[in-house]
Amino acid sequence: MSKSSIPTSTTGTPLVKRGLAEMMKGGVIMDVINVEQAKIAEDSGAVAVMALERVPADIRAQGGVSRMSDPDMIDSIINAVSIPVMAKARIGHFVEAQILESLGVDYIDESEVLSPADYVNHINKWNFKVPFVCGATNLGEALRRITEGAAMIRSKGEAGTGDVSEAMKHIRTISGQIRDLSSKTEDELFVAAKELQAPFELVREIAVSGKLPVTLFVAGGIATPADAALMMQLGADGVFVGSGIFKSGNPLERAKAIVKATTFYNDPSVLAEVSRGLGEAMVGINVSDLPAPHRLAERGW
Amino acid sequence: MTAPIGVLALQGDFREHRQTLAKIGVDSIEVRTLADLTASSGLIIPGGESTVMQKLALAYDLFQPIKDALKAGLPAFGTCAGLIMLADEILDGIAGQSGFGGLDVSVRRNAFGNQLDSFEVDLEFKGVVGSPVHAAFIRAPIVERVGPEVEVLSTLGDGRIVGVRQKNLMGISFHPEVTDETRIHELFVSMVGA
Numbered sequence: 001m002s003k004s005s006i007p008t009s010t011t012g013t014p015l016v017k018r019g020l021a022e023m024m025k026g027g028v029i030m031d032v033i034n035v036e037q038a039k040i041a042e043d044s045g046a047v048a049v050m051a052l053e054r055v056p057a058d059i060r061a062q063g064g065v066s067r068m069s070d071p072d073m074i075d076s077i078i079n080a081v082s083i084p085v086m087a088k089a090r091i092g093h094f095v096e097a098q099i100l101e102s103l104g105v106d107y108i109d110e111s112e113v114l115s116p117a118d119y120v121n122h123i124n125k126w127n128f129k130v131p132f133v134c135g136a137t138n139l140g141e142a143l144r145r146i147t148e149g150a151a152m153i154r155s156k157g158e159a160g161t162g163d164v165s166e167a168m169k170h171i172r173t174i175s176g177q178i179r180d181l182s183s184k185t186e187d188e189l190f191v192a193a194k195e196l197q198a199p200f201e202l203v204r205e206i207a208v209s210g211k212l213p214v215t216l217f218v219a220g221g222i223a224t225p226a227d228a229a230l231m232m233q234l235g236a237d238g239v240f241v242g243s244g245i246f247k248s249g250n251p252l253e254r255a256k257a258i259v260k261a262t263t264f265y266n267d268p269s270v271l272a273e274v275s276r277g278l279g280e281a282m283v284g285i286n287v288s289d290l291p292a293p294h295r296l297a298e299r300g301w
Numbered sequence: 302m303t304a305p306i307g308v309l310a311l312q313g314d315f316r317e318h319r320q321t322l323a324k325i326g327v328d329s330i331e332v333r334t335l336a337d338l339t340a341s342s343g344l345i346i347p348g349g350e351s352t353v354m355q356k357l358a359l360a361y362d363l364f365q366p367i368k369d370a371l372k373a374g375l376p377a378f379g380t381c382a383g384l385i386m387l388a389d390e391i392l393d394g395i396a397g398q399s400g401f402g403g404l405d406v407s408v409r410r411n412a413f414g415n416q417l418d419s420f421e422v423d424l425e426f427k428g429v430v431g432s433p434v435h436a437a438f439i440r441a442p443i444v445e446r447v448g449p450e451v452e453v454l455s456t457l458g459d460g461r462i463v464g465v466r467q468k469n470l471m472g473i474s475f476h477p478e479v480t481d482e483t484r485i486h487e488l489f490v491s492m493v494g495a
Contacts, residue, residue, distance in 0.1 A: 008422060008423065008458070009420040009421060009422035009438075010420055010421050010422075011417065011418060011419060011420045012417070012419075013420075013421055015421055015437050015479065015480070016416075016419040016420060016421060016437055016438070016439050017416075017419075019419070019437050019439045019476060019479050020416055020419065020439050020440065022314045022317065022348070022479060023313055023314055023348045023349050023350070023381070023382070023439060023440075024349075024350070025312070025313060025314055025316070025349070026310070026311070026312040026313060026315070026349070027312050027313075027349070027350065027353060042352065042395060043395075044356075045352070045353045045356040045357065046353075047312065047349070047350045047353055048350075078415075081395075082352070082393065082394070082395050082410060082411065083350055083352060084415075084416065084440065085415075101417070104414075104415045104417060105415070105416075106415050106416035106440070107416065129417050130416060130417055131416065256360075259353070259356070259357070260357065260360060263310075263311050263312060263333070263357055264333065264361075
């Protein structure tokens, strides 16, 4: 592979970082734990894969501290597929991020699904050439992550549950708060910035444009084609599916169906067709049955 | 009033292409079905994942109709993944990967490496006058071979080819739709109007 340096070009800019996420729009990013799953994901039409050792449903079931995956495992997936590969670092664990960058992953997810390493600070993502995606449950959180250098936002939902209600809550909250900003006068934006705990300039930019300056995907609880289409109709740019595919009865067919549903999200007849005969969906956990300390979405600040 | 330009909207940054066309006062529609394709005076194939576009085009019976329409002379413009979809030969593709074809070129996917090697650079582009084109290359492909009827429109400083045209088809490695660059879309609109 040719990698000769090109004069006067610059790498790692906000434009190319945010740009890669733009190219993933309308697509599905799938969690995979080995080469076989990565190939199934690529064959089914995933726009990227998230390489991790345990999907959220297993992290939930097994408990304990959850960390960055083994570099060997990440390398094997990078070598197995031609689509972009993402990997997760713990919140605030900038050394895990340095390691992932040196492995050549295409995106780092600073993720609440892993055990946080820092309960105060997130990673200073401007220090990296590799782009980051970060979770958010509301607009203020999204804007704080963008201020720290995130090039893509993923609403958190509640990972590993197969219950879409939290994903619904977070995408509705973020888009509702953006609409609220758009309706405010310039004078009111100072207080809005204070309440969102986000920089005024960024708040004003969003009030004018009516959208985030980066791509917004939805994650956490999406298990069916209808769930994916629901998120797209609510304004998501794309979806992450974690446990929902490889914890189901027929991963390949379910993965293909969710990919199609994400493109044809506005066409109920296509959605009906792809929803047929998919076999068993992942066994879900109702978020309301989860004791508060076990809710991953509350990690991150 | 001519027919709108269609933007293939299976996956990728089709919205940015439509916004770029809107900036130069050109109507566009999203193409997801055969009816959309038939209503289009030209077709833009956006950036995204070429493997995904191929699968979705096949699954929804758009693959052969697009191939036929390009062969019959429908003007088309592909950026990045769109260039791959227009190439007759794809290097480093996944098993079974093929595009609509029509451009007599060989295109290598992810030719620069992974995302860490994505970059921005200024380029000259044939037919674009004034300041250079500021180009974003994002996990971009490169044209490694061009057939005798292919016109090279743009190269990097080291000579590698990043923009080509052959009759009704134009393909480029980068993304003018994300850099407020409208002049290459204007070139395509003139191809559609011609």
